[in-house]
Amino acid sequence: xxxxxxxxxxxxxxxxxxxxxxxxxxxxxxxxxxxxxxxxxxxxxxxxxxxxxxxxxxxxxxxxxxxxxxxxxxxxxxxxxxxxxxxxxxxxxxxxxxxxxxxxxxxxxxxxxxxxxxxxxxxxxxxxxxxxxxxxxxxxxxxxxxxxxxxxxxxxxxxxxxxxxxxxxxxxxxxxxxxxxxxxxxxxxxxxxxxxxxxxxxxxxxxxxxxxxxxxxxxxxxxxxxxxxxxxxxxxxxxxxxxxxxxxxxxxxxxxxxxxxxxxxxxxxxxxxxxxxxxxxxxxxxxxxxxxxxxxxxxxxxxxxxxxxxxxxxxxxxxxxxxxxxxxxxxxxxxxxxxxxxxxxxxxxxxxxxxxxxxxxxxxxxxxxxxxxxxxxxxxxxxxxxxxxxxxxxxxxxxxxxxxxxxxxxxxxxxxxxxxxxxxxxxxxxxxxxxxxxxxxxxxxxxxxxxxxxxxxxxxxxxxxxxxxxxx
Numbered sequence: 163x164x165x166x167x168x169x170x171x172x173x174x175x176x177x178x179x180x181x182x183x184x185x186x187x188x189x190x191x192x193x194x195x196x197x198x199x200x201x202x203x204x205x206x207x208x209x210x211x212x213x214x215x216x217x218x219x220x221x222x223x224x225x226x227x228x229x230x231x232x233x234x235x236x237x238x239x240x241x242x243x244x245x246x247x248x249x250x251x252x253x254x255x256x257x258x259x260x261x262x263x264x265x266x267x268x269x270x271x272x273x274x275x276x277x278x279x280x281x282x283x284x285x286x287x288x289x290x291x292x293x294x295x296x297x298x299x300x301x302x303x304x305x306x307x308x309x310x311x312x313x314x315x316x317x318x319x320x321x322x323x324x325x326x327x328x329x330x331x332x333x334x335x336x337x338x339x340x341x342x343x344x345x346x347x348x349x350x351x352x353x354x355x356x357x358x359x360x361x362x363x364x365x366x367x368x369x370x371x372x373x374x375x376x377x378x379x380x381x382x383x384x385x386x387x388x389x390x391x392x393x394x395x396x397x398x399x400x401x402x403x404x405x406x407x408x409x410x411x412x413x414x415x416x417x418x419x420x421x422x423x424x425x426x427x428x429x430x431x432x433x434x435x436x437x438x439x440x441x442x443x444x445x446x447x448x449x450x451x452x453x454x455x456x457x458x459x460x461x462x463x464x465x466x467x468x469x470x471x472x473x474x475x476x477x478x479x480x481x482x483x484x485x486x487x488x489x490x491x492x493x494x495x496x497x498x499x500x501x502x503x504x505x506x507x508x509x510x511x512x513x514x515x516x517x518x519x520x521x522x523x524x525x526x527x528x529x530x531x532x533x534x535x536x537x538x539x540x541x542x543x544x545x546x547x548x549x550x551x552x553x554x555x556x557x558x559x560x561x562x563x564x565x566x567x568x569x570x571x572x573x574x575x576x577x578x579x580x581x582x583x584x585x586x587x588x589x590x591x592x593x594x595x596x597x598x599x600x601x602x603x604x605x606x607x608x609x610x611x612x613x614x615x616x617x618x619x620x621x622x623x624x625x626x627x628x629x630x631x632x633x634x
Contacts (some may be wrong), residue, residue, distance in 0.1 A: 171538035174480065174506035174557070176575075177296035179257040180206045181304030183220060184338045186255035186290075188364020189312060190385040193251040195221035197238050197269065198259025202296075212577040214341075214370045219380070221245040225261050234267050239276045246283050249380050252388065255308065256291045263295035288388075290315045300507035301574075302407060302482055305338055309364060310410035316391040317415070330397045331360045331445060332421070334411050336404030337428065337484040338574060341371035343588040347403075350429075350589055353451060354442040361390045361397065363411070371583040395419040399445060403428055403438075406483040406509040427515070429588050430488025430596070432461060432495050457590040464594045465496055468601040475604060478502035478544055480554040481573035483509040483533070485587075489553055489572065490516055492593060494523040496600075501529060502547040504554075508534035537561075551604065568607045570600055 179196055183206055186194045196203045203222035210218040223241040225234045238256070245254060256269060269291040277284045292311040294304045313334075333351065344367040351360045368384025394415060400423035402409035409425060416423045429435040436458070443450050476499045479489050483505040493500045500520075505512045513531050520527050532543060541561045544552070548565075552558045555573040562569040576582035586592040 170536045172557075173536045174504070174540060175300035175302075176209065177259075178294035178299050178301060178304030178307070179259055179296060180209060181301030181306075181338070182255065182257040182292050182294050182308035183210065183218075184301075184366065184370075185305045185308035185312065185364050186253070186257075187218075187369045188366045188385050189253060189391065190383075190387050191251055191381055192253035192255060192385065193219070193221060193245055193249050193381065194255045194257060195223065195238075195241050195245055196257050196259055197223045197234060197241075197262040197267065198225055199261055200224045202259045209575055209577070210370075213575045214583045215580060216370055216372060216382075216583070218370075219249070223262075230261060230265055233265060234262055235272050235275070238267070238269075238272050239279070242273075242276055242289070243280060243283070246280075246287065251287070251381060253288045253290065255312075256289060257294045257304070257308070258291070259294070260296045263293065263297075269293075288315060302337060302507050302509070306336055306407060306410050309334065309336075310414055312391060313363070313394060313411040313414060316388065317395040317419070326396060327398070328393055328396045329359070330393070331355060331442075332394050332397045332400040332412075332415065332423075333360055333362045334400065334402050334409055335362075335364060336402055336407055336409040336412075336425075337482055338366075339428070339485075339588065340585050341367045341583045342586045343592065346586055346589045346592060350438070350454075351442065353453065354439065354448070355446045359446075361394055362386060363391060363394070395421070397421055399423065401426055401438075401441065404484040405515060406487055406505070406512040408510065427491070428484045428488045429592075430485070431492030431593050432458070432465070432590075434488055434491055435588075435590055435593060454590065461590045461594050461597075464597055468597055469497055471601050471604055473497035474499055475551060476501050476547075476549045477551045477553060478504070478547060478549040480504035480506065480540060480552070480558060482506055483512045485573050486554075487512065487515055487519070488587070489596070491519050491523075492596060493553075494519060494527070496597065498600075499524075499527060501527075501549055502543055503529055503531045504535060504540055504543070505533035506535075551600070551607075553600070568603045570603050572596070 183194045186192050200222050203220040207218050207220050221241055223234055223237040225237055229237050273289050290311050292308050344365055363386045365386045369382045372382040400412050400421050402412035402425040405425050405427050412423050415421050426437050427434045429438040439454055477493055479486050479500055486505050490500055490503050503516055512533050516531050520529055544561050552562050552569045556571055556576045556578045558569055571579055586595045
């Protein structure tokens, strides 16, 4: 750890509002308006567009010095009106920033005044405020808060007007995953419990990875439908995916509507995917499908194939807590040596679950577990641990380059490579994909070292020179 603890230097996290944007973008026909300065929305659009390689529109109330002194009520109302006239969204998420929270704007009152003043255009809009000051917590907590706010709003208003038991399973993510991961989750759920037997929230499979259709679409189609979110209170059971943080939406639905729930880790690697498949099969009342038994068998075969190349490799893993926990499990299952495990933000259960998994698989592994650190402290920890590989987001590329070790990019953000939206890490297929990437990265690094060691000399002796061998 660093002794320079007087300030945060290059944080490993991003601010709460960017997490809320990812959550709101996972529901149908929605837009987000940030109540704060123009720079906040610009910063978030840039990061999201670089990661997902998609245009990401985010509204802003564009607070200036005047708004900071006299309040941002008028700016927020104008921003809402412009957003409705330009995009015509059904749902508008309002996320607060540092400035709005510091001046203490009453967002609920401003929304009520706006609906009264602009009844003609606001009457059919669902406006959901969420408090996400950037000076506390992280993008993970912003994501969790926004999902909870969405569930509370829709189950309270209940657009469908129905209280009929639907016998469905709610699946609520407590950490953002890639669009490809979301598609894989939908496939697993559809295969095991049925296409129309679950509600997945949020669903960014289309909204952050939209096909080109030749038509200008101001809001990409896709996302969890409004009727499905409203119907979540009538479901038979719930699964929260992610265990290191409290899934506030699951807790709310369980306490308010008495829906039984269980929380499972993100299905990364063999063991954690087994847990999800077993839970879904039990809920469906069926044996594990043959197709998934074959997928599992192929994963084990891939683990055997890769074992001789990756066994004992010292690795440092960093990123969002549940993602890191899943990759830690995958690394342990494949005989790697995770000597440094770092969660970018503080979470109640991360260290406990990480140590539990280490104890289950490789109790003799000497692992250092850190959380809520900046990249200054992370760099010091990596230099001390001396891993042979890093696994995490693009922000680790500088220390990887400095130390001359490879980096396998996974998680958020990935801004210096394309295809982040198509990285698959969940399920048996995702585990195989991750395993192949890690193994091939190790092989490439080994080849580079051999080439440097066995490189041919720059100059050879002239062909016409005579050589004499002197006998001893």
